[in-house]
Amino acid sequence: MIDAQSALAAPLVTRREDYQPPDWLVPDIALDFDLDPSSTRVTAILDVTRSSAHERPLRLDGDGQVPRKVLVDGVPHNDWRMDGDTLEIDLPGSAHRIETEVVIHPDRNTQLMGLYASGGNLCTQCEAEGFRRITFFPDRPDVLARYVVKMTADRKRFPVLLANGDPIASGDLDDGRHWAEWRDPFPKPSYLFALVAGDLSANRATFTTMSGREVQLGIWVRESDLPKTEHALSALRIAMAWDERVYGREYDLDVFNIVAVDDFNFGAMENKGLNIFNSRYILADPDTATDLDYDAIAAVVAHEYFHNWSGNRVTCRDWFQLSLKEGFTVFRDQGFSADQGSAAVKRIEDVRTLRAAQFPEDAGPLAHPIRPDSYMEISNFYTATIYNKGAEVIRMIATILGPDGFRAGTDLYFDRYDGTAATCDDFVRCMEFGGGVDLSQFRRWYSQAGTPRVSAVLDHDAGSGRATLRLAQRTPPTPGQPDKEPFVLPLKLKLFGTAGTALGAEQLYMLDRPTAEIVFDGVTDRPVLSINRGFSAPVIIESDRSSDDLKFLSAHDDDPFARYEAMQQLMLDTLVAAVTLGRADHQPVIEAVRRTLEDAALDRAFVAEAVLLPSDAFVGDQLETVDPEAVFRAREALRRDLGKTLADLWRSAYADASRAGAFVYSPPAKAARRMRSVALGYIAASGAEDAADVAFAQFEAADNMTDRQGALTTLVNGKSDKRIAALDIFYNRYSGDALVLDKWFQTQALSSRDDTPAVVAELARHPDFSLANPNRARSLVGAFGVNQRAFHLGDGAGYRFLADHLIALDKLNPQTAAKLLPPLGRWRRFDEKRAASMKVELERILATPGLSKDLFEQASRSLNG
Numbered sequence: 002m003i004d005a006q007s008a009l010a011a012p013l014v015t016r017r018e019d020y021q022p023p024d025w026l027v028p029d030i031a032l033d034f035d036l037d038p039s040s041t042r043v044t045a046i047l048d049v050t051r052s053s054a055h056e057r058p059l060r061l062d063g064d065g066q067v068p069r070k071v072l073v074d075g076v077p078h079n080d081w082r083m084d085g086d087t088l089e090i091d092l093p094g095s096a097h098r099i100e101t102e103v104v105i106h107p108d109r110n111t112q113l114m115g116l117y118a119s120g121g122n123l124c125t126q127c128e129a130e131g132f133r134r135i136t137f138f139p140d141r142p143d144v145l146a147r148y149v150v151k152m153t154a155d156r157k158r159f160p161v162l163l164a165n166g167d168p169i170a171s172g173d174l175d176d177g178r179h180w181a182e183w184r185d186p187f188p189k190p191s192y193l194f195a196l197v198a199g200d201l202s203a204n205r206a207t208f209t210t211m212s213g214r215e216v217q218l219g220i221w222v223r224e225s226d227l228p229k230t231e232h233a234l235s236a237l238r239i240a241m242a243w244d245e246r247v248y249g250r251e252y253d254l255d256v257f258n259i260v261a262v263d264d265f266n267f268g269a270m271e272n273k274g275l276n277i278f279n280s281r282y283i284l285a286d287p288d289t290a291t292d293l294d295y296d297a298i299a300a301v302v303a304h305e306y307f308h309n310w311s312g313n314r315v316t317c318r319d320w321f322q323l324s325l326k327e328g329f330t331v332f333r334d335q336g337f338s339a340d341q342g343s344a345a346v347k348r349i350e351d352v353r354t355l356r357a358a359q360f361p362e363d364a365g366p367l368a369h370p371i372r373p374d375s376y377m378e379i380s381n382f383y384t385a386t387i388y389n390k391g392a393e394v395i396r397m398i399a400t401i402l403g404p405d406g407f408r409a410g411t412d413l414y415f416d417r418y419d420g421t422a423a424t425c426d427d428f429v430r431c432m433e434f435g436g437g438v439d440l441s442q443f444r445r446w447y448s449q450a451g452t453p454r455v456s457a458v459l460d461h462d463a464g465s466g467r468a469t470l471r472l473a474q475r476t477p478p479t480p481g482q483p484d485k486e487p488f489v490l491p492l493k494l495k496l497f498g499t500a501g502t503a504l505g506a507e508q509l510y511m512l513d514r515p516t517a518e519i520v521f522d523g524v525t526d527r528p529v530l531s532i533n534r535g536f537s538a539p540v541i542i543e544s545d546r547s548s549d550d551l552k553f554l555s556a557h558d559d560d561p562f563a564r565y566e567a568m569q570q571l572m573l574d575t576l577v578a579a580v581t582l583g584r585a586d587h588q589p590v591i592e593a594v595r596r597t598l599e600d601a602a603l604d605r606a607f608v609a610e611a612v613l614l615p616s617d618a619f620v621g622d623q624l625e626t627v628d629p630e631a632v633f634r635a636r637e638a639l640r641r642d643l644g645k646t647l648a649d650l651w652r653s654a655y656a657d658a659s660r661a662g663a664f665v666y667s668p669p670a671k672a673a674r675r676m677r678s679v680a681l682g683y684i685a686a687s688g689a690e691d692a693a694d695v696a697f698a699q700f701e702a703a704d705n706m707t708d709r710q711g712a713l714t715t716l717v718n719g720k721s722d723k724r725i726a727a728l729d730i731f732y733n734r735y736s737g738d739a740l741v742l743d744k745w746f747q748t749q750a751l752s753s754r755d756d757t758p759a760v761v762a763e764l765a766r767h768p769d770f771s772l773a774n775p776n777r778a779r780s781l782v783g784a785f786g787v788n789q790r791a792f793h794l795g796d797g798a799g800y801r802f803l804a805d806h807l808i809a810l811d812k813l814n815p816q817t818a819a820k821l822l823p824p825l826g827r828w829r830r831f832d833e834k835r836a837a838s839m840k841v842e843l844e845r846i847l848a849t850p851g852l853s854k855d856l857f858e859q860a861s862r863s864l865n866g
């Protein structure tokens with residue numbers, strides 16, 4: 002329920018169809034910052050030009066400020082007015098110079114949007130609409146300006162002054178202050194503006210581009226963190242070379258700087274020439290970062306760097322086109338990571354992320370197409386749909402076009418739209434031209450939400466040697482879209498004979514109608530279907546393959562992803578049967594896992610992923626109504642059986658993986674550590690008496706965070722009191738390291754133990770817990786919300802806990818609060834009692850006075866959508 006008053010106060014909705022080109026352009030802007038944490042004076046000089054024959058006033062976006070002064074063509078001007086937060090000035094003629102002055106307060110900026118203070122330094126975050134919190138400007142991505150930025154600040158406190166582009170001048174003042182001026186020659190939208198002032202040190206290197214230009218690279222951190230920047234710096238140089246080789250993209254400025262900050266709403270931000278990063282995606286050494294952290298750092302460094310072309314040189318016309326830069330750039334960073342190690346394991350990880358974060362979004366009240374039609378608050382649309390499903394859509398285009406066609410398409414896109422603000426349609430047109438294909442129907446991926454379901458039934462007539470594959474697609478309704486048109490689904494297929502040999506080559510079948518039949522002749526052996534190989538389309542396959550067929554594919558399929566997928570399906574079928582029928586035959590899973598473990602020809606990195614059971618949440622997603630306890634019990638029972646029956650194999654896998662010497666970060670060493678953690682998990686699941694001792698020994702002897710956290714996780718999920726000792730040791734060892742303390746909170750919030758809700762409530766009162774730091778808020782409140790068992794345990798205490806913290810967090814940082822709401826929005830998936838308790842909390846959030854539009858939009862859509 003929403004009462005009439007708050008319904009009236011509901012924020013305005015922005016619609017894609019209402020797009021109008023800007024009335025005024027700003028080819029040039031000069032900014033002058035007199036920096037101070039408590040009070041910063043910002044003077045902005047905008048050269049504005051009327052974009053066409055209209056008489057509308059100049060409108061400049063602000064957020065809460067009133068200008069101290071306004072000058073037009075150098076003369077003080079009084080004929081201006083505020084329309085809400087917007088500064089409106091009537092102007093004759095078509096070109097003017099507008100000067101405004103505002104004063105802002107970085108140290109009071111808890112939203113972390115605009116200019117704010119973090120760890121004693123000053124930094125900015127402007128995407129999507131933070132620039133208006135700094136100065137008055139047409140804060141929309143299709144207004145591109147050349148920026149000159151002057152910063153003046155106390156020399157001792159802020160010895161380093163950075164902004165976009167290249168440094169052009171600097172100097173000292175008599176009063177202990179100094180200044181620096183930067184110029185960015187490339188026109189850019191305001192969301193890519195950045196500055197940093199602070200006491201920072203740089204790890205420097207150079208990179209020579211493909212045309213022989215030398216670029217100065219710098220990664221800026223606290224001096225004590227310098228040793229932790231080597232991995233990020235090396236990843237940056239590899240990424241720069243990769244983008245030249247794979248996409249022909251060369252860097253364009255003389256300097257490229259990255260700054261790490263501790264308080265950050267996102268992972269990182271691609272501001273032109275001055276990327277600003279959440280420190281968790283920069284800082285790494287073996288003692289504090291896991292292999293997953295190392296991988297994520299390389300991926301995020303590459304992602305933000307790749308934006309220099311896909312996002313910065315070619316930007317988005319409006320925020321509805323967000324996937325134009327994000328889906329494409331995620332696809333690019335996935336390709337980069339796949340090239341650095343095992344491509345098969347990377348694909349498995351990416352699909353796992355999609356299923357964990359995006360499939361539930363597509364199936365719930367917040368479902369939206371990768372190019373949404375409307376929003377209240379754009380920051381709510383930085384979603385797994387825009388990013389991860391967006392990347393899958395680009396991947397399908399690349400599959401349809403083939404490597405040469407896709408490269409021709411991207412070359413054309415970068416060429417044609419360089420220096421402009423483009424749309425998703427512009428991109429697709431370039432792909433059609435480059436690949437010589439018609440993507441008219443394919444465009445439905447941009448407009449329709451929901452995950453398509455494809456049923457695949459294979460009939461075989463041994464007498465005639467004919468196999469017939471019957472395919473049918475349907476996409477369930479999503480909010481505002483009751484009926485769906487058929488998608489274009491590129492499905493990679495292959496048939497295998499029961500002897501394990503392929504019956505013909507893999508084929509790419511384009512399913513573009515509701516149903517289709519594919520006939521295979523000359524099939525005398527009984528065929529087994531391998532479908533959606535490599536996860537060629539982001540769909541859910543419903544096939545009638547038996548557990549024998551799946552077990553067979555898990556041992557014989559020659560596509561590693563399909564092999565993994567067969568194993569996952571076998572595990573899912575088993576767990577769903579256990580939950581819905583109350584019993585399940587574990588034997589096929591056990592046999593499939595045994596064969597995988599025993600197959601010495603397989604990459605250990607692949608084996609470690611293949612033998613893992615699907616998560617509680619993914620099993621829950623398969624059920625009509627989620628019963629978190631039944632899912633948990635079924636999964637634990639299968640884990641115990643696997644652990645016990647294959648005890649010798651887990652012990653020998655553990656011993657093999659433990660033989661590595663001192664820490665190195667390399668694909669085989671990573672694979673060994675991963676296998677070690679997975680095997681330890683199964684040893685513990687078996688109920689072995691010595692499991693806690695083995696885990697504790699690993700915890701104490703570890704020379705790296707992967708082994709240490711792997712052991713800690715096993716202990717924290719178990720019953721032994723050793724977990725308390727381990728948690729204390731871990732806490733004391735890392736109490737000064739915020740990023741590692743996040744792991745301490747998160748590991749406990751993700752625990753499957755009965756007492757997790759109580760432990761989490763206790764941790765929320767811990768002196769090291771704070772909602773003001775987004776990483777810390779996510780590590781406890783966010784992690785708890787996705788812990789399916791713990792969140793839903795008991796009488797709704799978990800729901801109350803989440804709602805209480807979202808309401809409190811909303812007052813500080815609405816963006817981060819809104820992002821943590823979705824677990825409550827899943828109420829329709831649970832039984833009536835749980836659903837009712839979850840709705841009560843959503844209603845309570847909506848009834849909170851002064852709610853942000855970020856949280857209002859998420860909660861109201863979750864309740865009513």
Ligand SMILES: [Zn+2]
Nearest residue numbers: 304308327330
């Ligand atoms: Zn991005």
